[in-house]
Amino acid sequence: MPALDVAGEFETIERLLRPLAHPEWGRGLADDVAVLPSRPGYDLVLTKDAIVEGVHFLPDDPLDTVARKLLRVNLSDLAAKGGEPFGYLLACCWSERCGWPEREAFAAGLAEDQAEFGVFLLGGDTVKTPGPATFSLTALGWVPTGATVSRAGAQVGDLVFVTGAIGDGLLGLKAARDELSLEPERVAALAAHYRAPTPRVDFADVVRNFATASVDVSDGLAADLAHVAKASGVGVSLNLNVLPLSAAAQAWFADRVDPQLSLEDLASGGDDYEIAFTAHPRHEENLRREAERRLLRLTRIGEVTAGSGLTVTYDGLPIAMARAGWTHG
Numbered sequence: 001m002p003a004l005d006v007a008g009e010f011e012t013i014e015r016l017l018r019p020l021a022h023p024e025w026g027r028g029l030a031d032d033v034a035v036l037p038s039r040p041g042y043d044l045v046l047t048k049d050a051i052v053e054g055v056h057f058l059p060d061d062p063l064d065t066v067a068r069k070l071l072r073v074n075l076s077d078l079a080a081k082g083g084e085p086f087g088y089l090l091a092c093c094w095s096e097r098c099g100w101p102e103r104e105a106f107a108a109g110l111a112e113d114q115a116e117f118g119v120f121l122l123g124g125d126t127v128k129t130p131g132p133a134t135f136s137l138t139a140l141g142w143v144p145t146g147a148t149v150s151r152a153g154a155q156v157g158d159l160v161f162v163t164g165a166i167g168d169g170l171l172g173l174k175a176a177r178d179e180l181s182l183e184p185e186r187v188a189a190l191a192a193h194y195r196a197p198t199p200r201v202d203f204a205d206v207v208r209n210f211a212t213a214s215v216d217v218s219d220g221l222a223a224d225l226a227h228v229a230k231a232s233g234v235g236v237s238l239n240l241n242v243l244p245l246s247a248a249a250q251a252w253f254a255d256r257v258d259p260q261l262s263l264e265d266l267a268s269g270g271d272d273y274e275i276a277f278t279a280h281p282r283h284e285e286n287l288r289r290e291a292e293r294r295l296l297r298l299t300r301i302g303e304v305t306a307g308s309g310l311t312v313t314y315d316g317l318p319i320a321m322a323r324a325g326w327t328h329g
Contacts, residue, residue: 012126016107017090020114020121034089034122034180042142044086047077053095053132054118057195059175065195066135071113072216074139076199080216082149082208083141085117090124095133117201147208148241149277151231152215158278160236160302161287163200165246166221168193170269181255186248197273200271206290207277214277220268222321224276226301226310235307237280239313243267244299260314266322267312278304 034046050069053059057273074324090110096102114120172194174180175187182190199216207214211313213232215224222238229236240263245253249266258263279287284300291298305311312319 003093006155009323012103013210014206016103017121019060020107020110021123023120026268026295036086036122036140039142043147043148045078045081045141045143045148046079046134046138047074047141048138048285049073049077050134050136052134055132059132061195062063063098063106064066064112065104066133067106067109068196069317070135070137071110071117071119071139072085072199073273074137075117075119076197076216076275077216078139078141079199079201079204080149080207080275080277082147082204082211082214084204085118085119086140086142087122088140089122089138091136092124092126093129093134094126094130095129095131097180098133098278111260111306117199130260131285141231143208143267146264149207149214151213151215152233153211154228154232154234154236154278154304155280156234156304156306157281158212158304159281159284159300160225160238160304161299162217162221162274162276162299163203164198164272165244166217166237166272166274167243167249167266167269168237169197169271170266171249171252173269173271179325180252181231182248182251186251189246190248191192195250196237197271198298199273200296201273203275203291203296206287207267207275210279210283210287210290211277212279214275215274217274217276218270220270221272221274221301222310223270223313228276228278232278232304233308235305235309235311237268237302237305237311237313239302240264240267240312240319242299242301244297244301251252251287260319263314264312264319268321276301 172190213228225236240320
């Protein structure tokens with residue numbers, strides 16, 4: 001069949017989305033519902049994120065990377081709760097620029113990441129919109145009964161850790177906008193991170209076994225740690241001097257006039273999709289061992305204290321950050 005210039009809803013479902021469906025529980029996307037099995041001894045956990053053209057991705061971003069980012073930011077939420085990914089529901093609001101080739105690219109991006117992360121499409125909806133392209137995904141996962149890690153369990157004396165590097169989300173956006181003066185390979189790596197971040201799904205079991213509280217770093221490290229402090233009713237300190245930076249971020253940082261303000265920018269930029277969590281000091285050695293086994297960087301960035309809210313320090317002194325991260329009205 002020749003490629004279509006404009007794809008209808010049922011054509012899109014039949015040719016592009018049905019191949020992504022779970023072979024049993026998705027019912028071939030031919031029904032109005034999906035039917036999920038129960039799993040004795042486990043809780044079904046759900047999370048939902050939406051991304052909007054011009055807000056969460058650039059108007060000229062390829063739709064395969066848009067699809068991958070949509071799935072990955074939801075998998076990041078599951079990982080931060082200690083969840084094992086299972087499947088997802090999808091809603092696509094196609095804009096005028098989303099012709100058949102763009103929809104094919106979107107489906108191809110999902111297929112690539114379904115294979116990587118072991119998940120299937122379970123159902124959803126697809127419509128057209130005169131506004132910007134908008135996509136929403138609800139991810140489902142399994143956690144052993146009662147073991148889902150929340151934001152509310154941090155205890156005074158716990159240590160604060162973060163996986164990976166912080167700041168590549170902010171710099172990745174600048175790279176995608178061609179606003180960075182770095183070597184081409186560093187710019188390309190940062191842009192790739194922004195368009196398709198890596199959810200730490202392989203660290204979910206470690207979070208589940210050792211973390212007292214956890215959150216994925218999406219709004220900005222400082223903002224997300226403030227969420228943990230509020231939910232747990234404690235204080236959380238963040239030491240900017242030990243903020244973990246990628247090689248590309250270090251190259252960018254080396255040219256900054258004001259190191260403190262630069263670190264504040266990176267700690268509040270968002271879109272990193274790492275896991276920030278608290279844990280008892282007795283587990284630090286185990287945590288480092290588990291991270292090393294997974295070839296994953298793990299950094300102790302602060303501690304949980306008496307009091308309330310987030311305290312940020314630089315060179316041992318508390319500082320007032322202009323903003324902690326992103327908020328969406």
